Amino acid sequence: MLKRKANSLISAAVTALALSSPALAADQTHFTFVHSAWMGGWQWQSLTQELGAGAGYATPDLPAHGSDASDPSDATLAAYAERIVEEIDAQEGTTILVGHSFGGVVASQVAEMRPEKIDALVYVCAFMLPNDTSFMDAIAGVSTSQALNNLKFSADGKTVTIKEDALHGAVGHDVPLDVFSAAGPHLVPEPVGPLGETLNLTETGYGSVPRYYIECTDDRALPIEQQRAMYGAQEVEFVYSLTTSHLPMFSDVSGLSAALQDIAGRERVRKATRQASQAWQDAFNAGDAAAATALYEPDALMVADPFGRFTGHTQIEAFWTDLIGKGAANVEYFNTRLEVLDAKSARVSSQWRMNVASGVITNELWVMQKDSTMRLREDHFSAQ
Numbered sequence: 001m002l003k004r005k006a007n008s009l010i011s012a013a014v015t016a017l018a019l020s021s022p023a024l025a026a027d028q029t030h031f032t033f034v035h036s037a038w039m040g041g042w043q044w045q046s047l048t049q050e051l052g053a054g055a056g057y058a059t060p061d062l063p064a065h066g067s068d069a070s071d072p073s074d075a076t077l078a079a080y081a082e083r084i085v086e087e088i089d090a091q092e093g094t095t096i097l098v099g100h101s102f103g104g105v106v107a108s109q110v111a112e113m114r115p116e117k118i119d120a121l122v123y124v125c126a127f128m129l130p131n132d133t134s135f136m137d138a139i140a141g142v143s144t145s146q147a148l149n150n151l152k153f154s155a156d157g158k159t160v161t162i163k164e165d166a167l168h169g170a171v172g173h174d175v176p177l178d179v180f181s182a183a184g185p186h187l188v189p190e191p192v193g194p195l196g197e198t199l200n201l202t203e204t205g206y207g208s209v210p211r212y213y214i215e216c217t218d219d220r221a222l223p224i225e226q227q228r229a230m231y232g233a234q235e236v237e238f239v240y241s242l243t244t245s246h247l248p249m250f251s252d253v254s255g256l257s258a259a260l261q262d263i264a265g266r267e268r269v270r271k272a273t274r275q276a277s278q279a280w281q282d283a284f285n286a287g288d289a290a291a292a293t294a295l296y297e298p299d300a301l302m303v304a305d306p307f308g309r310f311t312g313h314t315q316i317e318a319f320w321t322d323l324i325g326k327g328a329a330n331v332e333y334f335n336t337r338l339e340v341l342d343a344k345s346a347r348v349s350s351q352w353r354m355n356v357a358s359g360v361i362t363n364e365l366w367v368m369q370k371d372s373t374m375r376l377r378e379d380h381f382s383a384q
Contacts, residue, residue, distance in 0.1 A: 029096060029119075029264035030056040032087055034110075036101035037190040038161070040066020043100070043183075047249045050257040055264065058095075060087045062106065064191055073158045075191035077199075081109040088117050096264060098122040101222065101246065102190075105135055105199065112205035119267045120237070121209050122260065125216040125246055128230045131201040135194075138230075146170035147221035147246070159189035171221050172247040179250070210270070210340075214240045214248070214259050221246035237266070237340065265343025269374070273338060273346040273366045276374040284331050287324050293317035296376040297367065305382040330355045344368045345377075352381070359383040 031051070033044045041059035048057045062080045063070040084106060088095055097118045099107030104126025111118050129138055139148055150166035153159070162170055168180050201207070213231040217224050231239060240259040242248050248256045276295055283291035293316050296302070302310040302319070310316045336350035348364040365378040 028054060028056055029268070030091060030093060031058075031260065031264075032084065032091075032095045032097050033057060033059045034084060034097065034099040034103035034107050035059070035062065035065065036103050037195075038065075038187045039183075040068075040186065040188070042066060042186065043247075043249060046253045047256060047260075050253045051260065055261075058087050058091070060084060065188055066186075072189060072191040073193070075194055077106070077109060077194040077197040080106045080194060081113060084110045085113055088114055091117075094119045096120045096122060096260075096267065098124060098260070099126045100124045100249070101126050102135055102195070104128055105194075108199055108201060108206055111209045112199075112201050115205050115208050118209050119271075120263060121211045122214065122263060123211070123231070124214045124248065124256065125219050125222050125227060126213075127222070128211070128213060128234060129199055130234065131206075132198050134196050134198045136196045137198070138226075142223070142226055144223045144225070145221055153192070154189060158192055160192055160195075161187075161189050169220065170246075172245050172250060173220060174218065174245045174251040175247055210267070211236045212238055212240070212263050214242060214256065216242050216244045216246060216248055218243055219246045238263075262343055266340045268372070269343060269346050269366075269368055270338060270340050272368065272372065272374045273340075273348065276366060276376075277333070277338075277348055277364070280376075281331055281333065284320070284324070285329060287329070289317050289320040289324055292320050296379070297369075300376050300378065302376075302379040303381075304379075307383070326356075328354055328356050333361070346374070357383045 033041070035041055035043050040061045044057070044059040048059065051057065060083060061068040062083055064072040064075045088110070094117050097107050097110060097120070099122070104123045107121055107123070108129065111121050127135055127138055139145070142148055146166060147162055147170040150163040150170055152161050152163050168177060172180050211234065213227070213236050215224060215227045215231070219227065242252050242255045242259070244252045280292055280295045283295070293313050296313065296316055299312050300316065302316050304310065304319065307319070310319050331352060331354040333350040333352050336348065339347045341347060345365065345367045348361065348366065350361045352359055352361055359382045361381040363378060363380040364376060366374040367377045369375055
C-alpha cells in the first residue's frame with residue numbers, strides 16, 4: 001500500500017496538473033479541493049484516486065501555483081478566491097469545498113461569495129479564521145511551528161519559502177524522504193501579498209455553510225494547539241482526527257478519504273432530511289394524511305402533547321386524518337434547527353404554527369432508508 005501511494009505521489013509531482021473528474025451521476029458527491037501554500041492541485045492526486053469513481057472532484061491551481069505561470073507579485077486573496085469561484089460556477093450542482101493549510105483561508109472567502117453552491121466547508125489542518133483576520137494575524141505569536149520558524153523571504157520580499165534543509169521535517173516528516181523529494185521541484189515560492197490580506201466574512205454568507213475540521217495531531221507546521229484553538233472558536237459540525245503530519249493526503253490517504261466520505265454521507269443526510277421535512281409539510285397542507293403518514297417508518301413513535309402517544313402507521317394516520325378533518329391546515333415551521341447526527345440520521349427541532357394551533361417540535365428523528373430517502377422514526381411535539 002505504501003509503495004502504491006508513493007508511486008502515486010511521484011506521478012502527481014511529475015505531472016503537476018490541475019485535474020477534474022468526468023460528469024457526475026445525480027446521487028454522487030462532488031469535491032473541490034484548494035491546495036496549500038507552495039503546492040498546487042497536484043497534491044490531491046493520491047486522494048482523488050482513493051475516493052474513486054463514487055465521487056467527483058476538481059483540483060484547480062491557484063494563480064502562481066502548480067502549472068499556473070502568473071506573476072507571484074500579482075497574486076491577491078481576491079484572485080485566489082475568484083479562481084475557485086470560476087471552478088465552482090462551471091459545475092452544474094453543488095460541491096463540498098476542501099481547503100488544506102492556507103487553502104482554508106481561500107475556501108472561507110469562496111464560501112462567502114458562493115454559499116448557495118457549497119454543501120459544506122472542510123478544513124484539513126487548515127487555517128479556519130474569523131472575519132477581518134489574515135494569515136499573518138493568525139500566526140503572530142506562534143512559536144512552535146517548524147515551518148514558520150524556518151521561513152526564508154526573497155530579497156524583494158514578494159515571496160517566501162521554507163528553508164530546504166528544514167522542509168521535510170517541518171511539513172511532512174511521516175512521508176518517505178524519497179517520495180517527498182520527488183515533489184520538491186514542483187513547489188513554488190509563495191506570494192507574500194495574500195498572506196497579509198484579511199477575510200471579509202458574514203453570517204449570511206460564510207456563516208450559513210456547515211463546517212467540518214480534520215485535525216492532524218502530529219503536525220509540526222500548524223501545531224495541534226493552534227488547530228484546536230481555531231476550530232474551538234467557531235461552530236463546527238464535527239471534528240475528525242488523524243495522527244499525521246501536515247500532509248495527510250500523502251501519509252494517510254485512506255484515513256483522509258474515510259473522513260471525507262463520512263462528511264459526504266452527513267451532507268446527503270442533511271439534504272434528504274430537508275426534502276423529507278418539506279414533503280411532510282406539503283402533504284399536510286394538501287390535506288393528505290396518508291401521504292404525510294408515509295413519511296414515518298412503519299413502527300414509528302409519535303408523542304403529541306397533550307394528545308398522547310401513537311405508534312405505527314395506523315394510529316399515526318388516524319391522528320392526522322382527524323386533525324385535518326377538523327379544519328387544520330397551513331402548517332409552517334420556523335426557527336428550525338437541523339442537526340445531522342451521523343451519516344444515517346438527523347434531528348429536527350422547530351417552532352410551528354398553523355391556522356388552528358401552534359407549538360414546538362422538540363425531536364423529529366429522521367433516519368435514512370435503503371432507498372436513500374428519510375423517514376421519521378420518532379416525532380415529539382407539543383401544541384397549544
